[in-house]
Amino acid sequence: MDRDAVVAIYDRLIAGHAGLVRKGKATAYTALNGNMFSFVGPDGQMCIRLSKVEIADYGRDYPNDPVIRYNSVMNGYVAVPDALLDDEGALTGWFAKSVAFARTLKPKPTKK
Template identity: 40%
Template structure:
């Protein structure tokens, strides 16, 4: 069975967030994401929640500031990911800051070997 795509409104928000950082490229068809060197660093699953991957200190600070819990996908906790609260989509400079933080963190991750 094919995955259910996220709600259209949420996908448009994700597209907007990605557009704030020119180096980011949205990928996927039913599960939308960005990746670099084989490492996914932003994600939106069928639930329509946008998650970003952050380094340890930024992750902890973000969770404390926005009082968000774990980001889950198919019942599993996605380590290093935080769900973006809806309020951030109304604050472009802050949204851009967090998207850039995630992109910058992705640059520090070791490349994953290709499966081809």
């Protein structure tokens, strides 16, 4: 799936949550309280941040290989495969879990 199509899906997911705003250009992302919890990279790969328990649950149905960006492992993130992108109902549930998890994270001060 091309990046524009993935970003369109991403925008629909974000629109379902009041107060969320997509940020970034080359890497579209969302953050709550200074904690990034989802993104679409320049390569069109969508990734979401989940708790350890949810990552294990996710791994029962989808690959949960480490997400690597800029030569660093993004701990707590899972890549969203095309099969899940094609099932927006299921994806909406996983995105909601990511939002809920982000709300539990300790706020980080912004750099601006």
